Every structure is written in structure tokens, then in C-alpha cells.
Amino acid sequence: DVKVTQSSRYLVKRTGEKVFLECVQDMDHENMFWYRQDPGLGLRLIYFSYDVKMKEKGDIPEGYSVSREKKERFSLILESASTNQTSMYLCASSLFGPTYEQYFGPGTRLTVT
Amino acid sequence: TQLLEQSPQFLSIQEGENLTVYCNSSSVFSSLQWYRQEPGEGPVLLVTVVTGGEVKKLKRLTFQFGDARKDSSLHITAAQPGDTGLYLCAGARSYNTDKLIFGTGTRLQVFP
Numbered sequence: 001d002v003k004v005t006q007s008s009r010y011l012v013k014r015t016g017e018k019v020f021l022e023c024v025q026d027m028d029h030e031n032m033f034w035y036r037q038d039p040g041l042g043l044r045l046i047y048f049s050y051d052v053k054m055k056e057k058g059d060i061p062e063g064y065s066v067s068r069e070k071k072e073r074f075s076l077i078l079e080s081a082s083t084n085q086t087s088m089y090l091c092a093s094s095l096f097g098p099t100y101e102q103y104f105g106p107g108t109r110l111t112v113t
Numbered sequence: 114t115q116l117l118e119q120s121p122q123f124l125s126i127q128e129g130e131n132l133t134v135y136c137n138s139s140s141v142f143s144s145l146q147w148y149r150q151e152p153g154e155g156p157v158l159l160v161t162v163v164t165g166g167e168v169k170k171l172k173r174l175t176f177q178f179g180d181a182r183k184d185s186s187l188h189i190t191a192a193q194p195g196d197t198g199l200y201l202c203a204g205a206r207s208y209n210t211d212k213l214i215f216g217t218g219t220r221l222q223v224f225p
Contacts, residue, residue, distance in 0.1 A: 033212075042218055045212060048211065096211070099146070099163060100213060101146055103158065104156045106154055
């Protein structure tokens, strides 16, 4: 079974802090994704990586950066956390084709106060 | 632009009832997936359909991909409280298939 783990289930940070969210997958998947999920807005893609050191902006990249130094690990960085970044953050991984099924981690509920 | 619309948005039913959730688009997808997400957890893949007209069954859940590969449905027979959750459809576009397009979601509550 594919396993995707996220570093924290719950996180509380203060406005202006730098926040690191880490995701690790154990199935040698090429693709990794970071989403945020908010009530009424659904799943929104923040960033996507299709290979080590490669990244592509998603729909809402502003205020976020990512790092992928190893194939199994994909980090999301909030450079200076703001209250509007309070959300559920979901990491996912997938193979490159043919159906691009994504496997999700359990999520990190981030609260910025 | 929301490419995948799900209906209904919310569904509240009694145990034992049947229900159908729809996932519609004007775009063609090379494959379509259904996920279920329980509160506080990440989405879990239920099924993938790839061929127009394809029907797949997973116990009491029946998934169908439209003939034109633009829509899909999920039918649950004799719903149980354990079916409660957020159901998401997601499609892979033929020309940009690394990323999935997620539907708006259907929140299902099944009462005992």
C-alpha cells in the first residue's frame, strides 16, 4: 500500500513565523503535490513537483514556496505565515501516468494566530 | 473555472436508503477517479474509471463513467453510517495529465 505521511497533524503558529510542512511518500512516485482545503472552496493546488528539484506553480502559489531535494520528500514553506493561511494542508503523490491516481497524506490542520 | 461540478452538494439520508452522486463536466477526461474523505483525514482513492461507459462495483458502491467521458456517477445501495464523508470526483485531462481536476465535492451524512 502507498503510504504518504505528513510531519504534523495539527500545528499552531503565530503571524509572521516561517512554517515548514513536510511530506514523505514511500512508493517511489515521481509526482508530489501540495493542496489546501477550505470549506466551500474545495481542494486548491498550491504547488506540484514532477521530479527532484523540479516544481510548478499551482492555482494559489502566493505566499508559499516548496522544496524537493529527494524524490520521496516534498516540503511546503510558508515564508511569513498570515491568518489567511489557516487551513487544512494536504500532500499527495502519484505515478507519472497512465491514470495519475493520487494518494493523500492525513493532512495538517494549520492555525495561524 | 470549475471544470467538474458535483451534485448534490449535501445529502442527508437514513440508513438503508439508496443515493446517487453526479459529477459533470463539459470537458473530456482520459480517466476519472472517486475519493472519499472522512473528517480530519485525507481523501482516499475508491476507484478509477478509464473507458467510456465503464461500470465498476465496490461492494455497495457502483461507479459509472459516461460514454463521452465527460461525466460520472456514484450510486450507493443501502447506505450505512460508515459511508458518511465527503465524496470527491477528480479527472485527468488528456493534454495535461500530471494534475487532476477535482470536483466541488458532495458531503454525505447517513443517519442510523
